[in-house]
Amino acid sequence: MTRGQRMVDRRVRDSYSARAAEYTALLGDIEQMDEVDRERIRVWADGIDGRVLDAGCGPGHWTAFLAERGHDVEGIDLVPDFIAHAASRFPHVPFRVASLADPGMEPGSLGGILAWYSVIHADADELPSLLAAARRLLRTGGHLLLGFFDGADGEPFAHAVTTAHYWSIDGMTALLEGAGFSAVDSEARAHEGRRPHASISAIAV
Template sequence: MDDGDVLRAYAKRAAEYTSLLGSIDDMHELDRRRIECWAGEVDGHIIDAGCGPGHWTNFLNGRGANISGIDIVPEFVEIAGTRFPDVSFHVSSLRSLEVDDGSLGGVLAWYSLIHVHPAELPVVLAEFRRVLASNGRLLIGFFDGAADETLDHGVVTAYYRSVEQMSCLLQAAGFEVLEVEARHDDGSKPHAAISAVVR
């Protein structure tokens, strides 16, 4: 799954996606607490990588984080900028974040890696490692399941990741895994989150 496939698929449904999933009030309370707590431990600027309609970016901005959002889909960036004019958003790829080496305190990748082809995951994680400062923090959220198995997604091909798989990839990219959460709620796809720090 390349950037072009994701861009085209979400561009057609950006407004629909925003109306269905673009409100922080509709996000799981445990996710809100986890992300807010994580951001409170970050020293420096945070990029919300794959910010979509910008609800998480704005959520953290409202809690004092120094944060901006990037997304490959121009329609999402336009929507986010209109909804949250006090927050900076711009178009960029996860594979090339267009910031200096070691310049960030944190990267939030909340469900933005689910469309990345398995072979490209090391490339994206290496880019996250490049832009993070020493002791920089990374938080990843994803669907927990058999590694790289495709899942039923309403927009474009997406993949389950296993905690073991993601932990190994993070370690190979130069991160130390700090915390793992797995949550299997009735009626929802299994969820996992991993917090990591630059070694």
């Protein structure tokens, strides 16, 4: 892990720890998630053979969503309060404190990684190394699903918790290809009152 990534991880951990209860109340239940996202993640996961990692799992709702559909899934997050909440609410699902940059897992051991809005705080210098870390964890042919804010590549903005960054689908696709992935499909949408959303499904090559 680079010094820059350690600094980003520390900032994200401290910022979310300070607002973990508020975040969980607002965005910690699967019923609060968009139905389009639920279907997107369900269909993506159903094509995976092997273990799935929910990287940056937050309060654990997406991890539990996948576990309830029969997937062998584990959730990791930098924020101990999130992990404690997730473990308490979903005791049948494994959770632990870790990061995508330093997951404590064997290379090539995963069939899929869900990174749903979990790399949005990495700046343009650090994001390639995070995507490369995801590639190392996946076996060849493994699946990655990224959710992020759609916009000008690397442009920072004042996220409610701590600074985040926009990426275009083309820009993120180029970064994924540079990290050893091939994009399968993408989707984007905008709702009034929300920042534009995008996601990309990719395969490790």
